Amino acid sequence: MNTAKDSIERDGFVVFQNLFSPDEMAKMNSSIHNFFKRKGVTYRYGLTQPNIAVEEPEFSWIISHPKVLEAYRAVFAMDDFVFTSHADIHHNMGFGWHKDDAKGAYFSEPYFTPDCRVYKMGIYMNDHSTDGNGMSVRIGSHLIDNLTDGEAVSLATKPGDVVIFDVRITHAGKEYDVVERGLLKLGRLFGDMNGKSKIGRKVRDLYCSFKTGKPKRSFFFTFGAPNIFTYDFARTNMRRQIEQSGGSEYVLSEKLSNELHSKGVKTLRFEEGL
Numbered sequence: 001m002n003t004a005k006d007s008i009e010r011d012g013f014v015v016f017q018n019l020f021s022p023d024e025m026a027k028m029n030s031s032i033h034n035f036f037k038r039k040g041v042t043y044r045y046g047l048t049q050p051n052i053a054v055e056e057p058e059f060s061w062i063i064s065h066p067k068v069l070e071a072y073r074a075v076f077a078m079d080d081f082v083f084t085s086h087a088d089i090h091h092n093m094g095f096g097w098h099k100d101d102a103k104g105a106y107f108s109e110p111y112f113t114p115d116c117r118v119y120k121m122g123i124y125m126n127d128h129s130t131d132g133n134g135m136s137v138r139i140g141s142h143l144i145d146n147l148t149d150g151e152a153v154s155l156a157t158k159p160g161d162v163v164i165f166d167v168r169i170t171h172a173g174k175e176y177d178v179v180e181r182g183l184l185k186l187g188r189l190f191g192d193m194n195g196k197s198k199i200g201r202k203v204r205d206l207y208c209s210f211k212t213g214k215p216k217r218s219f220f221f222t223f224g225a226p227n228i229f230t231y232d233f234a235r236t237n238m239r240r241q242i243e244q245s246g247g248s249e250y251v252l253s254e255k256l257s258n259e260l261h262s263k264g265v266k267t268l269r270f271e272e273g274l
């Protein structure tokens, strides 16, 4: 029988169905909605909030949820793993094919090796079982150092399902269509090189609601095996999160750390700085 560990090591991802209840999904969706009413970083006319695990306690229950930890125990096939402190929420963000390795900058050693086991969880608020707008992956591409090899599949997730994927896998979110690309181009003509203007974002929000009825919302966070690959990823990713969020905090609250420790999961304090 194929275990979750077999699947993630062979394919680079595994889907767990119905991990969260409808009530839990409604709570998560409403937390993302309310958060973005008051805060968030506009980028390519979508909204994101990096470093949400450190900056916003409202999302802690998800990271330390017993079923989340059970799913991670299954993919690692061991109890010993570490929360990297990486977590972000997204609203109408679009992504082309990429790996979450910062093109190699997240790691200090060659990382296309079996010891690199840094696994991200993606939770999608909407039903992507037929629209192809959730996560797409190239099967087995976590073992390949390019963005083009591997059969591409769209993951047909429903609210409550989660995807755990190797951060080295080539993956994409919803790609921008011709109108959205046109909007970005128009913005650039007016000097908005990275789609950061709020007006542009509002226009795109209206377009997305008109096109799909509701915004695409998602939540991502990362755990890893206790080794150099995870520690490198955690530190360099935290630098990126701080830079993008404009914040300065990088240590998890005592509350979330203690919660994870009480369930046998390690956390990081970056005691020597970033």
Ligand SMILES: O=C(O)CCC(=O)C(=O)O
Pocket: 090, 093, 094, 095, 100, 133, 134, 135, 136, 171, 172, 173, 174, 218, 220
């Ligand atoms: O929005 C998505 O579906 C994919 C997100 C993604 O690719 C990322 O966070 O690296």
